[in-house]
Amino acid sequence: MPEPHSPTVRGRKLASELRRLRDHAGLTTEEAAARLGDDWSRYKVSRIEQAKTKPTINGVTALLDLYGVDSATRAALIELARNAWRRGWWEDYKDLFKKPSYVALEDDAARIDEWSPQLVPGLLQTDEYAREVIRTWEHGDEASVQRRVMARITRKALLGRAEPPAPDLTVVMDEAVLRRPIGGTKVMRSQLHALLDVGERPNVTVRVIPFHVGTHAGLDGPFIVLGFPDCIASDVAYVETKAGATYVESVDSVQRFKLDFEKLKAAALSIEDSVDLIAAIAKE
Known part of the structure; x- marks a missing residue:
């Protein structure tokens, strides 16, 4: 069978x-x-x-x-x-991903649009930043924390892969993400420099919504829109909270998330100004 x-x-x-x-x-x-x-x-x-x-x-x-x-x-x-049926990287972490729905979707996506108002997105986190974040909700021992950090490191490899082609990642972050010293000054400075480095990749775009922007389309929380070639699947929106994960697949509902993301990009600094802001905060 x-x-x-x-x-x-x-x-x-x-x-x-x-x-x-x-x-x-x-x-x-x-x-x-x-x-x-x-x-x-x-x-x-x-x-x-x-x-x-x-x-x-x-x-x-x-x-x-x-x-x-x-x-x-x-x-x-x-x-x-x-x-x-190619083997996914998460197969080596079955103890962590018993239902690898999101990471499987992410791995097949051609485009990832992410709004992140609280933390640096997982795909862009440094090892130490990720370790500090994971410690806040991992109730196991340090070995369990390290296991999850290794999974996140493995997950990030998709941004640099050649085959299948790496997805295009566009991230919009709130300025608060850059100023919140997760793990302390040293860890945060390293994370900010890592954002500057990864932003130089042709398939990665990082933009920031500064504090002076008032009401905007992302005030109700983070979300991700995963885009796929038409021959594979329709686009999916993903929202994760403490209560669980929600996958939005209806065309009309996904379109609303897409429109919100466009509004967030419109409210954000340009790519160049975002880079300048990240670099300035890193110097601070």
């Missing part, structure tokens, strides 16, 4: 496309399974379409043959299947 797995964004896209193609072919899951042979069952087809079972490439090919798809669609979906 194909192994169970935590589906990636690409895995869910493949599953939904296989279901759509079966419906278009006018087949039920029972009829599809019957035509595919003894190794297939309604249960197997259904689990593949729900992204609960990882299909083999041969299995995907058999389904596409049955549904009579054109050559372009066939090639695209087989390529999607080949890339859908």
